[in-house]
Every structure is written in structure tokens, then in C-alpha cells.
Amino acid sequence: MNPAPTPAATNPAVTNAAAAPAAAAGGPAGTPERGRRAGQLYRQVAAYLAAKPDTVLKVGEVTAAIGAPSAGAVFEALKRMAAAGYASHHTGPHRFQVTQAGIDAAGTLPPPAPRPTGASGPRPGRRQPVRRPNGELYFPRRLAGGTDIDVLRRLRDKKIPVLLYGPPGTGKTALVEAAFGDLLTVAGTENTLVDDFLGGFLPTVDRGYEFFYGPLVVAMREGRPLLVDDATLM
Numbered sequence: 258m259n260p261a262p263t264p265a266a267t268n269p270a271v272t273n274a275a276a277a278p279a280a281a282a283g284g285p286a287g288t289p290e291r292g293r294r295a296g297q298l299y300r301q302v303a304a305y306l307a308a309k310p311d312t313v314l315k316v317g318e319v320t321a322a323i324g325a326p327s328a329g330a331v332f333e334a335l336k337r338m339a340a341a342g343y344a345s346h347h348t349g350p351h352r353f354q355v356t357q358a359g360i361d362a363a364g365t366l367p368p369p370a371p372r373p374t375g376a377s378g379p380r381p382g383r384r385q386p387v388r389r390p391n392g393e394l395y396f397p398r399r400l401a402g403g404t405d406i407d408v409l410r411r412l413r414d415k416k417i418p419v420l421l422y423g424p425p426g427t428g429k430t431a432l433v434e435a436a437f438g439d440l441l442t443v444a445g446t447e448n449t450l451v452d453d454f455l456g457g458f459l460p461t462v463d464r465g466y467e468f469f470y471g472p473l474v475v476a477m478r479e480g481r482p483l484l485v486d487d488a489t490l491m
Contacts, residue, residue, distance in 0.1 A: 298325060298459060298469065300364040302334040306344060306355035307363070313347060313354045316444055326457030327450075329443040329472045336390050336442065341367030346391035348430070351444055351486075387435040395428070395435035409436040413482060430486055437482045441472040445487040 301323045306314065316335060320328040335353045339346035343359030346352075384404055386394040397404035409432065412419055421429045434440060443453055456471035476483040 296366055297461065297467075298330055299334045299337065299366055301325070302331055303338060303343065303355075303359065303362070303364040306335075306338070306353065307360050310355050310360060313352045315350060315352050317446065317448060319353070325459060327453050327469070327471050328446075328448070329441075329453035330456065330469060332442055332444050333472060337367060339392075340390045343367065348391065349425070389431060389434045390440075391434075393431070395431045397435070398428075405432055406436045409433065413437070430484070433482070433484045439479075439481045440484055441476050441481055442484045442486055443472050445485055445489070445491040447490060449491045 302319060302325075305319055305323050316328050316332045319325075319335065320331045323331070325331050332351065335344060335351075336346065338344040338355075338359055339353060341358075341362075342356060343362055344353045344355050347354075384397050384399070386396050387406065389395055395406075397406045399405075400408050409419060413436075421432070423429055443449065452471065454471050454473040456469050456474055458466040459469050461467055470478070472483055475481065
């Protein structure tokens, strides 16, 4: 059973960025150039994990090892690996370890996850377990005549940002991950930088550099929710 987190107006642990308009960053979403940049970073992350099959790695360790300027983008690549079964995902703090399937995939991009539309899913009030990206089940809690997941989805539909506050282990991150299948995440640490939100330049194989968008910009362009996990640590 997950104890309920407490909403608060200060000391935020979760931020929902779904209300940010796609036009805020300019340009069309999902361009081939952006996909190529994301694919290159994913392959770098996957190759590094595959080279250390017996090691459970933190997001910051992977970021520093491959020279990526944004831990947020690396975190998204790692979560994508975990969702495809290419890596195991441990929390508290977030750590990842490559699986045999990930080694066999040799950096091949997994198929994109289906994008949910609005508050799709089981009808409100049904307390059915929801599988999180790390494979664990989240059991919704009753709230406001439905469930906590229903409430978050309704708030997203109305473009209302959300702040969650509570002690560690009360299910804040699990709730948001269960509510949104297209969630983007920035892990808050003492080393989190603006680049982790906005993006930065990434070295290319031809010794050049390309700019890639960070999770905040991607959330604004594509209308996706953004979780700032452990925001008070920044």
C-alpha cells in the first residue's frame, strides 16, 4: 500500500509541464534532425551500459562518462531502455543496469511507446494497478471521487500545473509515472544544471557538434508532462 503524498504550495517535488504550448520553442515537433540527435545519444548511452554489464550505474555517472551536457536527456534515454526491457531501473536514487536483451540489441532503438490521448485508460474510479516504466505496479488510491491517477489526468487536461510534497517513499514519483505514459523526467540533484532542462550541444561522430533539446523543451513542443523529481535537491 502506498501512503498518500500531500499537496503543498511550496517545496515542490513534481512539476507538470503539459500545459506549455508547442509553439513556445518554435518549429515543428518531431523533425528528422531531432530524432537523429536523440538516436545518437541513445546509442551512446546503450553502448556505455553494454560495456559495463555487471555495474549498476547512476544517471550522473553515465552522463559524465559519455560527455553528454544534459543529465536529463541521458535519463530519458535510460528510461527508454528500461521500458523496452534493455535495462533494469532501480530507484532511490535512479540507477540502471543493462540486461542481456540490451546487450543483444547493440544500441538499436526500441520501437516508440504508444502516446496516450488525454485521460485515456480505465474509467475513473476503477482501482486497477498500473505498470510503471520500471515494471513495478502502482495501485491507485482513492481521491476526489475517483483515484489519484484520475485527478492528475484531469488536471493535465485542464493545463493546471501540479506540485506534490511529502516524505521520501510516499509514492510521489510512482504516482506521476503511473499516470502518464508519455512522461519526461528531470532528476533533481545538486549537480542539475539549466542545460538539463533546455538541452545543449552534443559531440558527433564526425568531430562536430549538434544541439539537442532537453526535456523541458521537448515537453513544450510535444505537449507532454514533465516531472521534476526531487526538485528540492537542486
